[in-house]
Amino acid sequence: EAGVVQSPRYKIIEKKQPVAFWCNPISGHNTLYWYRQNLGQGPELLIRYENEEAVDDSQLPKDRFSAERLKGVDSTLKIQPAELGDSAVYLCASSSLSGTSGGFQETQYFGPGTRLLVL
Amino acid sequence: AQSVTQPDIHITVSEGASLELRCNYSYGATPYLFWYVQSPGQGLQLLLKYFSGDTLVQGIKGFEAEFKRSQSSFNLRKPSVHWSDAAEYFCAVAPRSGYSTLTFGKGTMLLVSP
Known part of the structure; x- marks a missing residue:
């Protein structure tokens, strides 16, 4: 089974420029998350x-x-204009629920992330 | 508000030695608990999770974690560390209510010395 796919893996831009990140979740996962991870x-x-x-x-x-998630599958996260403080790793995750009516449990699976550097 | 504390920013362990990474959480009720690992330049990989039942949870790569309700802890352990275990480890919690956002600790960087 393919995992969460993200692109690009790396992006370097100058401040005030726009940037977009793309995520394709695991097939059948209805829930999708975007996270930002700052250094440390x-x-x-x-x-x-x-x-x-x-x-x-x-x-x-x-x-x-x-951000948008057309047709409930792929998602795009956009920044416009980018600032120096936006330099970070942008992670996409998808999940599904398992369990019974007595208790549903969710597990999130993460993509490799997009490393953004704003100069 | 919920929070996760990983008190050790860095830990250095000799290859072959045992490992324990600490995680404490602050939450209104017992949450779901997770450990993820992040290798350099990679995304987060799920090591193990605790939802209910046996408080000693087995995960991938020889890792295990023990949930202790009285201490609000979920410490990660491995009996013998390999050089390939060098990475950053994140503890995370989520409320027991279907889809929900993960709250992460700040991570512990594991260094393995020869």
């Missing part, structure tokens, strides 16, 4: 999708960040 930190959620609906975007800086 754990990942932090940017946005969560259930199918094509963004159900949690409270941590997404909406003045410059946008």
